Amino acid sequence: MAEPSTHADPSRSDPVLDALAAAVGPIETSTFRGQTRVVIDAERSMESLRLLKEQGFDLLVDVSCVDYLEYKGAKHRYGLVYLLASTATNRRLTVRLFVDDPDPTVQSVVPLWGAANWLEREVWDLFGIRFTGHPDLRRLVMPEAFTAHPLRKDYPLQGRGERHNFPVLTRDDG
Amino acid sequence: MAIAPTEFETRDLPAADGSRSEDYLWTLNFGPQHPATHTTLRLVLKLEGERVVDAMPEMGYLHSGFEKIGEHLTFNQYVTVTDRMNYISPMANNVAWHHAVETLLGIELTPRCRYIRTIIAELARISDHLLCNGAVGLDTGAFTFFLYGFYQREVIYDIFETLCGARFTNSYTRVGGVSQDFTPLVIEKIRSFVKTFPKTLDDMERLLTRNRIFVDRTKGVGVLTKAEAIDGGATGPVARASGVTRDLRRDEPYLAYGELDFQICCASAGDCYARYLVRMQEMRESLRIVADALENLPSGPVNVGIDQRTALPTKQQVYSTIEGTISHFELSMSNRGFEVPCEESYAAIEAPNGELGFYLVGDGGETAYRARCRPPSVLHFALFPHLIRGHTLSDVVAVLGSLNIIAAELDR
Numbered sequence: 001m002a003e004p005s006t007h008a009d010p011s012r013s014d015p016v017l018d019a020l021a022a023a024v025g026p027i028e029t030s031t032f033r034g035q036t037r038v039v040i041d042a043e044r045s046m047e048s049l050r051l052l053k054e055q056g057f058d059l060l061v062d063v064s065c066v067d068y069l070e071y072k073g074a075k076h077r078y079g080l081v082y083l084l085a086s087t088a089t090n091r092r093l094t095v096r097l098f099v100d101d102p103d104p105t106v107q108s109v110v111p112l113w114g115a116a117n118w119l120e121r122e123v124w125d126l127f128g129i130r131f132t133g134h135p136d137l138r139r140l141v142m143p144e145a146f147t148a149h150p151l152r153k154d155y156p157l158q159g160r161g162e163r164h165n166f167p168v169l170t171r172d173d174g
Numbered sequence: 175m176a177i178a179p180t181e182f183e184t185r186d187l188p189a190a191d192g193s194r195s196e197d198y199l200w201t202l203n204f205g206p207q208h209p210a211t212h213t214t215l216r217l218v219l220k221l222e223g224e225r226v227v228d229a230m231p232e233m234g235y236l237h238s239g240f241e242k243i244g245e246h247l248t249f250n251q252y253v254t255v256t257d258r259m260n261y262i263s264p265m266a267n268n269v270a271w272h273h274a275v276e277t278l279l280g281i282e283l284t285p286r287c288r289y290i291r292t293i294i295a296e297l298a299r300i301s302d303h304l305l306c307n308g309a310v311g312l313d314t315g316a317f318t319f320f321l322y323g324f325y326q327r328e329v330i331y332d333i334f335e336t337l338c339g340a341r342f343t344n345s346y347t348r349v350g351g352v353s354q355d356f357t358p359l360v361i362e363k364i365r366s367f368v369k370t371f372p373k374t375l376d377d378m379e380r381l382l383t384r385n386r387i388f389v390d391r392t393k394g395v396g397v398l399t400k401a402e403a404i405d406g407g408a409t410g411p412v413a414r415a416s417g418v419t420r421d422l423r424r425d426e427p428y429l430a431y432g433e434l435d436f437q438i439c440c441a442s443a444g445d446c447y448a449r450y451l452v453r454m455q456e457m458r459e460s461l462r463i464v465a466d467a468l469e470n471l472p473s474g475p476v477n478v479g480i481d482q483r484t485a486l487p488t489k490q491q492v493y494s495t496i497e498g499t500i501s502h503f504e505l506s507m508s509n510r511g512f513e514v515p516c517e518e519s520y521a522a523i524e525a526p527n528g529e530l531g532f533y534l535v536g537d538g539g540e541t542a543y544r545a546r547c548r549p550p551s552v553l554h555f556a557l558f559p560h561l562i563r564g565h566t567l568s569d570v571v572a573v574l575g576s577l578n579i580i581a582a583e584l585d586r
Binding site for chain 1: 233234237239241242243245246277278280402404405406407418419420425426516517518519520522529531533535537538543544546548552553555556585586
């Protein structure tokens, strides 16, 4: 568990990642605490993820996003994280891709995994990443009329006066 | 009796162009405040008579920005917030959070700590399943069953209170250890629980498992097939009741699970009744794990050593050794604390509800740069419309209860 971080070991061959590299070109892989991570190209995300699903990653564990606005040495603004797992072999794979402002857009993976539906809605809600091809891209946890994306790093912890903008209803109004 | 969804769906759903007049359909708003939702969630149901044509689940009423708060609280402070996620089993959340933190920081726990965390996580699982099955019973008319379950939950609360002083919001774990070691009194209480609980479990099974009313209300209701469960990202008892044999305790042994003997409980029917049976059986297995781990509890320190500078030293160490004093000082200072790698990692545990994981991004600072929580309830709730279509209104509460949706975890 406490092994040091070892990055991109080219000598270790992996059939799944080899197949991915053969299909979509060179990919960046790394390992940390025994977890394999791969960075794919955002333009070809659908193709890559479909290939990974065909390679046995049938369970989409999570879709989340990281806003790298204040991260040291980050080259991109948003990093999307797909956590995949296989129910047959129990293997896990973390797939990451990067998108940038002004219009962060990525293809929806709902056609591949139904689980992506609400997870992508949550990412859209909290980070403002648009998923093209999503069947129902509405906000998930914030109210429909909300205008900001609160998990972005430029959004303050205390909010931006949303509470003051709510109309005050008294008993007589009701 | 409920009609299976497939039978119904072929009958008369609206045409693709929506040409069918839906005037006779009745829209019912269920929640967000309703005793049978148990928590604050909302369903908009489209009814044809008493039959549910469609359901639109809505969440967010309890959204409190836990993930945003996670970026501003230190690794030890945030454990208090995880208590409030799935408040039915807060201990399991504590364990999940610090499991993820320790994976990121690369801390290896002491054997005693691993066993203690295993025991409390399993007790949390029992208390969760007692409430979940009890609530299914309650919603389908079996009030006595619920009381039996709640009485035993009370016993577990009592154990937790003796252990850490809090019954509900335990905040028990710490980075590299736990807040309190097991005392002989705690061990005695857990032992007596292990002895007395099987009898209550037998009583509960006798009350409900072959109860005609309950079986009629739950069998064949809310069927989730194996393929749908995998596609929808279901985990935990919901997936296992559908024949997915995935359990992180066995598949990715963490804590002390690799050294303990237990069975994974599965069913293949995928309906509410199967989910009930899986949970009942899981309680027996959890009890086995608790008994096994308690009798094999290793001695030795419970927190990692002072030299690792992760867990606070005891007062004895602070006042009598220089290492203890330095370690205490550094951990209490805002800019010293832990060495956090600029890395990202994901670690999950098999929480009572399913896979509860945290995706943590470290940036060298003392707080997480991003603390994503992977909540099992969200994916289960997303499956709800599919499970309820074609069933009657009275089945809504049975399905909702058997999925064990906890809104605080749902919305975070």
